[in-house]
Amino acid sequence: MTVDDTRPDLAPRWRVLGRTPARPIGGANGLRIGPDGALYNASAFGNQVSRIDPDTGEVTVVSARGSAIVSPDDLAFDSEGVLYVAECMDARVTALRDGVYTVVADDVLGANGITVFEDRIFVGQFIPGGSILEVYRDDRPARLVAADLDGPNGLTIGPDRLLYTALPFAGQVARVSVDGGEVEIVLEGLAAPCSCRTGPDGRIYVGLGGSGEVVAFDPATSVTETVGHGRPGMDNLDLTADGRLFASYYIDGAVYELLPDGRSREIVAPGLMAPYGLAATTAGLCVADGLGAARITADLTLERTDKITDPGFPGYVRGVCASPDRTAMFVTNNLGMVTRHAAGSWTSSETWAEGLGECTGVAARGDGVVVADSGGGRVLELPRPGETVELATGLGRPSDVAVTADGRVYVSDEARGTVELITAGSTPTVFADDLSIPQGIAVDGEGLLVCEVGHRRVVWLPFDGGGRHVVADELPVGEDGTLRPTVNGLPMMIPGPIAPFAGVEVDEDGTVYVAADQEGSVIALRRA
Missing domain, CATH: 2.120.10.30 (TolB, C-terminal domain)
Incomplete structure (x- = not known):
């Protein structure tokens, strides 16, 4: 103290x-590398979206508490740099571009994990029996991709064009076609997997909230190895184009870079x-x-x-x-x-x-x-x-x-x-x-x-x-x-x-x- x-x-x-x-961030949830190479973080209980310099740790508020975005839990960018935010406690997906907020979808109960693939927007419902939906910028209703999943979270699209999601309560990672179809379980017995991200090497990186480890899954060979060591309480992760690995923590708002030698470097201090x-x-x-x-x-x-x-x-x-x-x-x-x-x-x-x-x-x-x-x-x-x-x-x-x-x-x-x-x-x-x-x-x-x-x-x-x-x-x-x-x-x-x-x-x-x-x-x- x-x-x-x-x-x-x-x-x-x-x-x-x-x-x-004092806390820099009131619980760090979704994490994403932005078009400018910076880290972007969603804080659900802090009601804030932040930009984080990955080298200095400087935190800049992108969407402040009290703005049009409420309870942001995950975020993703499209090819034009538009930021899409899943609002877990307000059942919405909101777009932010040049300071203008636009509701893309509402009535998405438990909106949480979100990813954008070829400018298509996919969002998961982090609730028991939750679904993965594709939502649209126009007035079309959401399309069901997968249903009856146990809290789908942390979505990503792999090089195989399949959508991967963490299932924390079941300790699993599942995948499904972006167009819908049969859901396949590809990993089991994991310690509360919290998020999936696709690395520059084409592997699916999975954060384990229960242990603090990060494992990498090769979709082509199904080989899995541990590639990062953090601490329990992890919420999300992402990787830069050159393979730097970052993790966020819901428990205390910390953000770390997980180094190849097993150490971690503090980017944002816990609080x-x-x-x-x-x-x-x-x-x-x-x-x-x-x-x-x-x-x-x-x-x-x-x-x-x-x-x-x-x-x-x-x-x-x-x-x-x-x-x-x-x-x-x-x-x-x-x-x-x-x-x-x-x-x-x-x-x-x-x-x-x-x-x-x-x-x-x-x-x-x-x-x-x-x-x-x-x-x-x-x-x-x-x-x-x-x-x-x-x-x-x-x-x-x-x-x-x-x-x-x-x-x-x-x-x-x-x-x-x-x-x-x-x-x-x-x-x-x-x-x-x-x-x-x-x-x-x-x-x-x-x-x-x-x-x-x-x-x-x-x-x-x-x-x-x-x-x-x-x-x-x-x-x-x-x-x-x-x-x-x-x-x-x-x-x-x-x-x-x-x-x-x-x-x-x-x-x-x-x-x-x-x-x-x-x-x-x-x-x-x-x-x-």
Whole structure:
């Protein structure tokens, strides 16, 4: 973690201990060599298309968050340099030429892998039982190329004029004629193959998200060999005309060049995709980061730990809190599930509840846990596995919860702009109002810390009602005084909506951690 006292603006007697590096890219998905020889990357959860200099790593935004392209997951160019982007969460294919956006196809559920061959556009549906379609620039309906595939992804056309696709869930690579016909499985037993690209030597290069390796398949001889060594979490790859091999990582936004000698060269540094909830545990600060998890150690080093494709990982993770003794943690996900884990152990858990709604913040209370159901306007208590008690209903949009040592429950309501005290069987009492999008809250001594996203600050609210005190201002949370965009989620895979959430946590030594979701970092503060 690096130290930077220039941001945020701090109150007297507070100092910045450090911060993790800001993310250049909020999860790096589709990767393609452009007509200019640069790398082009699609970031689905970052809502951004970027141009990357393959030698210097300089990142230039091509289509920014908030533009006409939403949730870009893969991309390809035609012979005239027109960029086509598959928007996985918005079921579209959009063309971008000279700053002009044109929707080529919509209602393409799970639109993901895309390739252009002889200026024909092919797109795969990354859903169970998905299809590969040919879509057209005019008003013709999409044409079915192949159906009933298990999440086709990362398309390419081989020298044999066959379309190759990775099937991550089945561990296979399949091929089919661009005109349709019988689907043939050409590779099996692979570790979560994520993408296929055709190399300058005519071989089909396949990235393996589960192992981080890249294998090359010769369509003429069916001979396969390992040609690249990255790390798990790979999303996509591409090759230059002279055979340089590059890979992108959905888990942390990194891009690497995979060298022939087995080493890798960092092009774009890894970072946090969100982050969301934070929990100070005996295993360090645990970070819920959507598609994965991370840990911040005692010396403020950020370490990636687990990811959504690991067996046992609890889905798209949102909130996390420590148990009272900090040896365990509770986690919420996008499916309304609450799980209990040993501290830092994301892939081994006990399920406490399922189907609770759009759960975000979570806080331990005794042997149980309290959860904010943002979408349902509720605060729930789970005193033990399988038992759910409604503590409050009819709230606006509860975002986070905090529990004091004597068991009082507070909830931040980002829709109402309040923090409220919850008492079972009674109407919630407003503890603080006129807050601008309050999200993460945490108990800090004789008061509450609140991440006020609308004002980009953290404030301290004393329990005795002694006003509010700004701890840190000009924080990189939210987006320009409002929330980052809510994304629709991946159909049948990672259901949405997935709204932003900036958590805050206090460690036993008084260190305050803020999830700076605008830039993808965690900032550590402490009283001087």
